[in-house]
Amino acid sequence: MPTDARCLVETDESSATVRLTGVLDRAGAETVRGALLARLWQRPGPTRVDLSGVLIHDPAVHDVLDGVRREVADWPAAEVLLDPAGSPAPRPAAAPPDLVEVELSPVAEAAREARSLIADGCARWGLPELVEPACIAVTEMVNNVVAHAVTPMTLRLAPRGDALHAAVRDHAAGRPAYAGPAPVDSVGGRGLLLIDTVARRWGSTPLPDGKVVWCVLYAEDETAFRN
Numbered sequence: 001m002p003t004d005a006r007c008l009v010e011t012d013e014s015s016a017t018v019r020l021t022g023v024l025d026r027a028g029a030e031t032v033r034g035a036l037l038a039r040l041w042q043r044p045g046p047t048r049v050d051l052s053g054v055l056i057h058d059p060a061v062h063d064v065l066d067g068v069r070r071e072v073a074d075w076p077a078a079e080v081l082l083d084p085a086g087s088p089a090p091r092p093a094a095a096p097p098d099l100v101e102v103e104l105s106p107v108a109e110a111a112r113e114a115r116s117l118i119a120d121g122c123a124r125w126g127l128p129e130l131v132e133p134a135c136i137a138v139t140e141m142v143n144n145v146v147a148h149a150v151t152p153m154t155l156r157l158a159p160r161g162d163a164l165h166a167a168v169r170d171h172a173a174g175r176p177a178y179a180g181p182a183p184v185d186s187v188g189g190r191g192l193l194l195i196d197t198v199a200r201r202w203g204s205t206p207l208p209d210g211k212v213v214w215c216v217l218y219a220e221d222e223t224a225f226r227n
Contacts, residue, residue: 003105007054009035016047020054031062032206036065040072041212044156045096046079052086071205074216075166076158098125101156106146111139114155118166125159129222134164137215140195141168144176144213150212162219163200171210199222 007022009032018039024032040047049065056062064169076097100121115135122131138155145153149172154211156167170206176192194214202215 005033009039011039012127013017013175014042016045018047018048019050022126023055023057024061025030025056026058026060029061033064033068034206035048036068037205037212040078040080041075041207044075044077045100046081048081048083048087049154050086050188051082051084054071058133069162072164074203074204074214075167075212077154083185085096089103091112096158099156099158101154102172104142104145104155106150106153106155108146109151114138114142117155118157121157121159122164125164127159127162127219129219130164130193133217133222134166136198137195137202137217138166138168140192141166141213141215145172147171148174164217165214166217167212167214169207169210169212173206175211197215 007020007024008018009029010015010021012019018036020032025051036049043218051065063084069082070180071079072080077099100117102113102117104113115138118134118138119131122128122134142155145151145168149170151171153171154169156169158165199217200221202213204211204213
């Protein structure tokens with residue numbers, strides 16, 4: 001996968017390894033960042049980024065790579081290990097067993113299909129208290145794609161401990177902007193407020209050909225709210 005002329009992002013389809021080779025400077029960092037994020041969405045699960053074959057002289061570039069690791073930390077079933085030493089490649093990793101995903105078209109019925117997936121997943125993972133808040137958040141995420149991005153989308157869900165991680169990936173550049181609660185006399189504009197209300201964390205990550213909007217909900221937050 002070519003990126004900047006001086007740095008390559010090489011993927012190994014037989015293992016969960018991405019290898020950077022060449023010289024990576026500040027000018028090429030954003031291109032490499034985008035290539036890494038696209039790959040990390042494409043292949044969920046733990047991913048090792050082998051840095052043993054790349055030269056990095058600018059500390060700011062290390063900050064960009066650390067930023068990639070932080071950005072995907074709340075995606076469903078995503079984890080990045082930055083490996084400067086080039087450890088032996090791990091065995092090929094199967095898809096995370098608790099990960100569920102579905103491809104959705106940008107139509108009104110997409111939200112109903114998403115809610116059904118959430119209900120089934122939460123029942124299987126022992127997180128019944130998160131069905132309602134997750135349905136609220138994901139419905140808004142899906143409806144935003146239907147109303148604004150108007151592209152095919154992927155909904156991905158995975159548990160982590162007592163938390164549910166959800167993400168919707170579309171193929172439009174525009175990112176959601178939350179400016180706080182909408183005025184009481186406004187029409188609309190409350191979708192992101194609903195996500196902000198039910199999720200402990202949420203955000204959006206730009207990709208070269210779109211974005212990922214994600215949120216994390218905790219069972220303990222819902223239990224405290226009901227009590």
